[in-house]
Amino acid sequence: MKNRNSIILLYFLLLTTKTILAQDKIDQFLKNQPIIDVHIHITKGYADNEDYNKINADIDIAKIEWMGQRFDENNIVLALGGGSMKYAKLWQELDKRHRSGPRFPCNPLREQDEPCENELPNLKELDSLFKNGTFKYLGETSFHSMGIHPADERFNPYWELAEKYQIPIGFHADAGPFQRNMEETPNWNEEYGNPLLLLPVLEKYPKLKIYLMHYPGRYFNECIEVMKKYEQIYCEITAVSMFAPKEKWEPRVKKLYEEGLGDRLMFGSDYVGTIRKNIEIIYNLDWLSEEQKRDVYYNNAAKFLNLTETEITRHHKMVE
Numbered sequence: 001m002k003n004r005n006s007i008i009l010l011y012f013l014l015l016t017t018k019t020i021l022a023q024d025k026i027d028q029f030l031k032n033q034p035i036i037d038v039h040i041h042i043t044k045g046y047a048d049n050e051d052y053n054k055i056n057a058d059i060d061i062a063k064i065e066w067m068g069q070r071f072d073e074n075n076i077v078l079a080l081g082g083g084s085m086k087y088a089k090l091w092q093e094l095d096k097r098h099r100s101g102p103r104f105p106c107n108p109l110r111e112q113d114e115p116c117e118n119e120l121p122n123l124k125e126l127d128s129l130f131k132n133g134t135f136k137y138l139g140e141t142s143f144h145s146m147g148i149h150p151a152d153e154r155f156n157p158y159w160e161l162a163e164k165y166q167i168p169i170g171f172h173a174d175a176g177p178f179q180r181n182m183e184e185t186p187n188w189n190e191e192y193g194n195p196l197l198l199l200p201v202l203e204k205y206p207k208l209k210i211y212l213m214h215y216p217g218r219y220f221n222e223c224i225e226v227m228k229k230y231e232q233i234y235c236e237i238t239a240v241s242m243f244a245p246k247e248k249w250e251p252r253v254k255k256l257y258e259e260g261l262g263d264r265l266m267f268g269s270d271y272v273g274t275i276r277k278n279i280e281i282i283y284n285l286d287w288l289s290e291e292q293k294r295d296v297y298y299n300n301a302a303k304f305l306n307l308t309e310t311e312i313t314r315h316h317k318m319v320e
């Protein structure tokens with residue numbers, strides 16, 4: 001009996017050591033590695049969230065500060081995210097790592113989008129916010145969840161603005177998420193997450209800087225098709241890679257590289273508090289070279305966003 005217990009103990013000791021060693025390896029790899037997160041959601045603070053509701057008496061600010069701590073821990077030097085006009089303004093003001101903009105369109109029925117007075121922002125105001133650099137982002141698109149065709153004519157003046165200021169647009173290019181709140185999204189139509197529906201938009205505005213979100217998702221072939229047609233279209237890996245079984249999505253990521261498009265894959269987290277988890281997902285793709293992993297974490301997004309040498313140097317300094 002004693003022997004058996006020692007064997008079990010030894011086994012767990014080995015297992016723990018193995019996990020610690022693996023974590024050490026990632027930490028070593030991430031040393032001095034800046035990371036760009038191209039998929040966060042800007043929202044109000046939730047008073048019942050125990051992660052941050054004690055940080056600051058103002059619950060909205062508490063959430064921003066808590067996010068900032070997660071950025072510090074994970075070497076996030078820049079983050080793209082959308083939300084209501086109110087919070088998109090506030091987040092970028094309080095933490096300069098945020099490149100913010102309006103959720104597109106915002107959904108008046110969805111709590112996450114509060115306050116959403118108008119589905120589409122006032123054009124004149126948006127123009128000046130892009131122009132003076134307050135806003136540097138448009139998205140995430142909610143065409144699928146609101147049941148609106150991506151090429152709906154109402155969006156034309158917004159595409160025009162985004163093209164003019166070269167604003168990155170995050171397009172939700174997947175069918176999910178599969179846990180839906182029917183009261184918030186009664187008109188859900190997953191077909192509207194298909195990036196091929198963007199083709200008429202791109203024909204009209206061929207310089208639009210769009211990136212396709214949730215790459216290894218349902219529309220992975222369509223993503224490849226659009227990316228082959230337009231060299232400025234990038235994609236990111238989130239959500240599907242975290243929730244779906246690896247054997248389902250990994251071959252799709254391999255395919256992206258086989259098609260010669262791996263240098264346009266970017267890092268994102270999407271779900272609050274999952275940055276480290278998403279970092280590990282990339283790190284554990286053992287067929288990627290060290291350089292390719294670093295490209296996903298930072299270099300591909302730096303290229304997509306046309307970051308200057310000064311900005312890139314500053315980002316590396318931030319994580320020294």
Ligand SMILES: [Zn+2]
Pocket residue numbers: 140172173213214
């Ligand atoms: Zn999404």
